[in-house]
Amino acid sequence: MHAPVLVLAVGNPSRGDDALGPMLAERLERAALPGVEVIVDFQLQVEHSLELEQRRLVVFVDAAVNGAAPFELRSVRPLRDASHTTHALSPAAVLETYARVTGNEPPAALALAVRGSSFGLGEELSAEARHSLESAWQELLRVVTTGEGSGRGRSAS
């Protein structure tokens, strides 16, 4: 039986602010909240669509190179995506792949896009990202415990 809430955090811990996703996931794993499962990967891929089965809510967590600081919380709907040269899917494309492959409606989904600014190999987290991390952590906790978006940021992606 899968946990009803899945947090799918992506990013590379050794590429500066790209570590935001894995760092938030690590905090969440330490919190060990009942009913919440955390999966961390370098990037979203097609097989992650299979992780959506039997979920009530999926929260995608990733660093963002644009958008509002310190973070945006967006609802995500299945969407065809054109970024097919990157070896990585957008959250919307993961939902779409799930729907197409399983024939089922995907679960409700949110994307927590945490603003970063520097993504060089071997870099530490930037000052901006450290600030974003704290704000985003409070929001992530609230979302996984209440299952609701706050309305901050755009409403869809």
Next chain:
Amino acid sequence: MTETISLETATRPGLRRVAIDPLTRVEGHGKVTLLLDEDGRVQQARLHIVEFRGFEKFIQGRPYWEVPVMVQRLCGICPVSHHLAASKALDQVVGVDQLTPTAEKVRRLMHYGQILQSHALHFFYLASPDLLFGFDSDAARRNIVGIAAAHPELARRGVLLRKFGQEVIRVTAGKRIHGTGSVPGGVNRSVSRAERDALLADAGRAIEWSREAIHLVRRLFEQNLPLYREFASFPAHTLNLVRDDGAMDLYHGGLRACRADGEPIFDHVDHATYWEQVFEEVKPWSYMKFPYLRALGPEEGWYRVGPLTRVTRCDFMPSPLAELERRDFMAFDDGSAARSTLGFHWARMVEMLHAAEVIAGLLEDDDLSGNDLLLRGERRGRGVGVIEAPRGTLIHHYRVDEQDMVTRANLIVSTTHNNEAMNRAIREVARRELDGRELTEGLLNHVEVAIRCFDPCLSCATHALGQMPLALELLDAEGRLVDRLARD
């Protein structure tokens, strides 16, 4: 954005060099620059992949035993290949030239799991939209979910083959990402009988689906033969690993280089002395290095690596079904598929079948469940690990001091080996498709299709939301920007 440097090259009079601006470096997307000569013809194509900088600096100064784990962070797409190439190099540092049977087979299983899942993703999700929908179809349709909409069974197989390969990796590496299974001198875990049985349950299906994928590519060639023969094709020298008997071996072997016509340049060269055969050139307009075969020199010595090279430049494949398919591929249309750039897709599927057969064979081998995991020998100061990663030959070379710290690292990744070959493929496409001085969606589509044959890591390791995959720029003979086209 680019800036031109007013420095004409001695070897390329009439052209100007181009530098990449800092914004491009941060964003981590691929960019193609087409350079026109004074008659307005495409003289050169340059693919800039800016993420391949800083690899060596990232590793230097670290204790050697950390390296097999940390190098996985160099690339989010093929972390297992770096994990294993580093381990192979550091085997030599801890004085081990031959692993225990269990350790070698666990590593091989991990590697072929990586090959299978990587090739499955590329064919079922990245390449098949190009092939099934046509090169000129809308980019919004030629994508991952587009293929799922039009061919749901193909999409399902792609997902499940990926999952199978990932499961092989998880069982052998300990975790699906940031694995720790391979260590200098061996491995730290074996594969239990129960784990082998669980994987064996799906291995037959992986073999069958791989065969069917090969036959699908064959049909596509048959249906579009003139296009498939010619598209982005050019003669290229090659480099790959082969086993002592000339068989394909993606985990270990000697280096083989051939001229474009197949004539050997060298064969069975000890990989630990790669640097005597492969030199690297630096060019001011790119962060990527330009490796070349020393015997042919920097101008003529560029070469191509990867599935098309490996399948066409091995003597045979040591798995029965894959070998039958390899022979069919080589004979098709008097060898035209084996010479064409789109032949990469066919060759990749033959390799996927080979990987599935190797995995199935290894899972039946009781050595996988052995307890003899690790060896130690006399400590050495240097190690070279070479592996055939999904995209081609991957070289890790380290020097380690007496305090166990890495003092020097040199990595040549598959996409770097293919650097000039990709430029040639793009140039071929641009010469046929560029009409006048305006970049079109059609040209961008064709450039993408040509690049995708090589399956490069365009945005290696960092995937923050909002990145741009590809931009195309056209520069005249004076280095002035004529046109620019980008795709989000």
